[in-house]
Ligand SMILES: NC(=O)C1=CN([C@@H]2O[C@H](COP(=O)(O)OP(=O)(O)OC[C@H]3O[C@@H](n4cnc5c(N)ncnc54)[C@H](OP(=O)(O)O)[C@@H]3O)[C@@H](O)[C@H]2O)C=CC1
């Protein structure tokens with residue numbers, strides 16, 4: 618058995634990592650006494666005992682725990698957004714490219730991706746790398762998330778408050794914390810315009826990339842590239858190309874992969890085959906957080922990466 622300490626076990630992400638690991642045959646969770654969850658020396662003791670510590674903490678608290686891990690030489694998987702483009706850290710998106718799994722397996726420090734970037738990077742990276750989308754292009758991404766993406770505070774507002782909007786657009790200062798990882802790991806030269814939103818549903822997420830293609834590139838080519846790229850990936854499915862006729866417009870919802878580690882990519886082409894939308898669907902708490910965390914833990918600890926990734 619390997620031992621995992623979840624620092625922040627009672628938060629939204631921490632609880633879901635714990636619930637998944639309770640079904641893991643080769644991992645034992647070592648828990649902190651709730652009364653001591655902010656006690657630095659107790660954290661240090663558990664980190665030293667654990668094979669990997671998962672940080673499910675607000676950003677500032679995650680930085681403090683990383684200082685301890687560095688002092689003790691412990692392995693960390695950080696679910697916060699602090700280290701996603703930081704030196705010395707490996708980006709925990711195994712499907713990023715063929716070398717990523719080996720990097721995750723060998724790393725002392727792995728950063729779990731943000732929920733929105735997971736969908737957007739899976740869409741953009743292979744298309745930019747193949748030259749089908751320009752690396753220096755101007756892109757706009759809009760997205761909608763379940764309210765659990767805002768952690769305990771937003772969950773409380775939606776489930777116990779009386780002022781939560783059915784729908785709200787935010788991030789409109791164009792400085793969302795996910796922009797750096799989105800730009801770097803998609804291989805873009807300029808950060809996209811990113812307009813996220815939240816709706817009155819607990820979990821689920823859609824990330825949209827609308828586009829007009831340049832030159833001879835077609836939506837069918839984008840679809841073929843995505844299909845080829847993720848052909849052998851267990852957690853990324855590419856739907857059939859949807860060439861939209863007037864009477865066949867799909868109705869997309871953020872649901873269908875809730876509580877799983879799965880991502881569903883769709884290419885929706887306008888009849889001209891040179892404009893349309895590509896879309897990623899995932900569970901912000903699943904592949905967007907806790908499912909991805911367990912997948913990364915499995916890779917770090919040498920287990921089959923699909924063990925216990927779904928609730
Ligand atoms: N929710 C989501 O969809 C996703 C979240 N994340 C990331 O995961 C991390 C956690 O987010 P989330 O689970 O949503 O947040 P929550 O607010 O739901 O949970 C954070 C938890 O950390 C605890 N905590 C705060 N400070 C400390 C500390 N110094 N030591 C120990 N525990 C502490 C909190 O306890 P208390 O309640 O007592 O303050 C709470 O239980 C964040 O960095 C977030 O960016 C990543 C991907 C998706």
Ligand SMILES: CC(=O)N[C@@H](CCC(=O)OP(=O)(O)O)C(=O)O
Nearest residue numbers: 698730731732762763766767815
């Ligand atoms: C609805 C909502 O508030 N979502 C969060 C992102 C949640 C997430 O996954 O981001 P991290 O992994 O970086 O925490 C936000 O936009 O800040």
